[in-house]
Amino acid sequence: MTVDSSPLLSLEGGGYRMRGPRPLEPAAPSDYGKLSKLRRRPTTSHNAGLDLVNQNIALLLAFLAVCCISCFAFAYHLYSSRWEDISWTDPFPVADGSLEVLAVEQGRSWPTVPQLGERYLSYLPHSGLHNQRIALENALILARLLNRTLLVPPLRLGRPIRYLPFETLYGNLQLLVKDGLEHCGRIPLYLSTPLECLDYADSTTVAWKELFDLSEIEEEQPMIQLDDISPPEYFHLLSPMGGGVLQVKDDDPYQFLFDDNESNVAGSASKFYEAIPLDNLSKAPHNLVQLGSLFGTNRLLLGREAAVLRSSIRQRMVVKHAMLDKAADSIHSAIPSPYVGVHLRLGDGSFLERRNQTILETWCSLTSRRGPDGQSLTGHLDTSVTPFNCPSPLNPRSHTSSYHLAQGEVNRQPWRRRRTTTAIFISTDLKHPEADPILHPFRQIFPRLYFLSDFESQMKPLNRLRSKDGISLRPFLIPILEALVVARGDSVVGTRGSTFSKYIRETLWPQYHNHSHDTRKG
Numbered sequence: 001m002t003v004d005s006s007p008l009l010s011l012e013g014g015g016y017r018m019r020g021p022r023p024l025e026p027a028a029p030s031d032y033g034k035l036s037k038l039r040r041r042p043t044t045s046h047n048a049g050l051d052l053v054n055q056n057i058a059l060l061l062a063f064l065a066v067c068c069i070s071c072f073a074f075a076y077h078l079y080s081s082r083w084e085d086i087s088w089t090d091p092f093p094v095a096d097g098s099l100e101v102l103a104v105e106q107g108r109s110w111p112t113v114p115q116l117g118e119r120y121l122s123y124l125p126h127s128g129l130h131n132q133r134i135a136l137e138n139a140l141i142l143a144r145l146l147n148r149t150l151l152v153p154p155l156r157l158g159r160p161i162r163y164l165p166f167e168t169l170y171g172n173l174q175l176l177v178k179d180g181l182e183h184c185g186r187i188p189l190y191l192s193t194p195l196e197c198l199d200y201a202d203s204t205t206v207a208w209k210e211l212f213d214l215s216e217i218e219e220e221q222p223m224i225q226l227d228d229i230s231p232p233e234y235f236h237l238l239s240p241m242g243g244g245v246l247q248v249k250d251d252d253p254y255q256f257l258f259d260d261n262e263s264n265v266a267g268s269a270s271k272f273y274e275a276i277p278l279d280n281l282s283k284a285p286h287n288l289v290q291l292g293s294l295f296g297t298n299r300l301l302l303g304r305e306a307a308v309l310r311s312s313i314r315q316r317m318v319v320k321h322a323m324l325d326k327a328a329d330s331i332h333s334a335i336p337s338p339y340v341g342v343h344l345r346l347g348d349g350s351f352l353e354r355r356n357q358t359i360l361e362t363w364c365s366l367t368s369r370r371g372p373d374g375q376s377l378t379g380h381l382d383t384s385v386t387p388f389n390c391p392s393p394l395n396p397r398s399h400t401s402s403y404h405l406a407q408g409e410v411n412r413q414p415w416r417r418r419r420t421t422t423a424i425f426i427s428t429d430l431k432h433p434e435a436d437p438i439l440h441p442f443r444q445i446f447p448r449l450y451f452l453s454d455f456e457s458q459m460k461p462l463n464r465l466r467s468k469d470g471i472s473l474r475p476f477l478i479p480i481l482e483a484l485v486v487a488r489g490d491s492v493v494g495t496r497g498s499t500f501s502k503y504i505r506e507t508l509w510p511q512y513h514n515h516s517h518d519t520r521k522g
Helices: 030-039 046-081 129-147 166-174 182-186 213-222 234-240 278-282 304-316 320-336 349-353 357-367 405-412 437-445 452-464 475-488 499-513
Strands: 008-013 015-019 119-124 149-152 153-160 202-204 223-225 245-248 256-259 275-276 288-291 340-342 423-428 491-493
Touching: 046 153, 046 166, 119 129, 129 149, 129 153, 129 288, 129 304, 153 475, 213 234, 213 304, 256 278, 275 278, 278 499, 304 340, 320 452, 320 475, 340 475, 340 499, 349 357, 357 437, 357 491, 423 437, 423 475, 475 499, 491 499
Parallel strands: 119 149, 119 288, 149 223, 245 288, 256 275, 340 423, 340 491
Antiparallel strands: 008 015, 153 202
């Protein structure tokens, strides 16, 4: 250690001046004894203190260096092994790659070499289950009219994909793939969830053939059911064929209307503002025509022959799943017959905004409906003293709702003592319908009021169903099961404007009651 011998600063007379080392004077003889004793004492000089501090700093730096190297090595190990299969034993059954489904014909798989001369049609899926179903119906019709093989993306369950313009939606669909996250579906409940797996269970995909029996449609319309929702996954399979891709890009969900040139309906009355003649689209030489959004029941402007085709496809888009059907039959048997199935959507979007109006419409539909014996469902209930005043048949607009009553006032109403024995099963998106105040009048008038939560034992088999990515399917299948129970009712009441209610009323209910269509309104 080098010692600095430069002159020191000293403070004299209120200022600093340079001070050099003092000259040494000879010691007196009498002082030699004292000096010898001083030399034998331990040295506690300033230089020794600096040496000790430097040693401590060196040790601290060495310790920190070891910690940094250890942390880096541990982080590198985690990163390099994060995608490896985990060998722990799950406390619950893991995914087996398939659902328990009815014996339906398997969909076509991609050929090793794409068929030369075959032309394809695809589209970009978005929104919830029934909006995806409507898009698939439209795609099947367009593929038939354009004489193309339809590429069917899998059905996405759970958190919906909201509509976005073509380019943005196309990019988002690429980000939804779960490649490299297979370990997320095998993490036991007793372990914390890694960051990359936080939203892993919010959604999953299943093939349409696992929930719907499309075998009859597939006999008439060639289709290929894809395993991946990302469009580029099938692009590379078509690229060796040449012919190119025609992308019809939309910037608005109601931009394009497809016209088969056989309809006499004026296109100007439609909410879609740009019509594409199918004659022009059929002349496209491209190997693949890729469309954007196909949601919308009125997106296709069809003539009589094509309209018959659409009706046929809609009637055959029926949920067909062995375990769901068994659970629905078991619940149907447990509800006193006859019962009315009610689909009540109140929890989101525009349905949340007009929930009071929906409650009023549902109440009036129930109290004015008659059972199979021709008797009113409410028996001899005096509807003039109920919490709702339903519209008069002579003046449909003459109704007011006094629904917002305090709980004490509700309990004092005369109608509370007038009950009916009619059983009602309600399917709803309310979180706790059995206790929600908005349904209090229904619970008072209809003591036989049932919700899916009343049939937990019948739903237990659903706990075993898992998708191919290891996610439990029960939360996603509950609305479908409710729809099957509602459709098994002797009559159905739906929510105005709900595609789900329309599907129950026009497709499912006729299937279970041997009708070509449901003429009842609700």
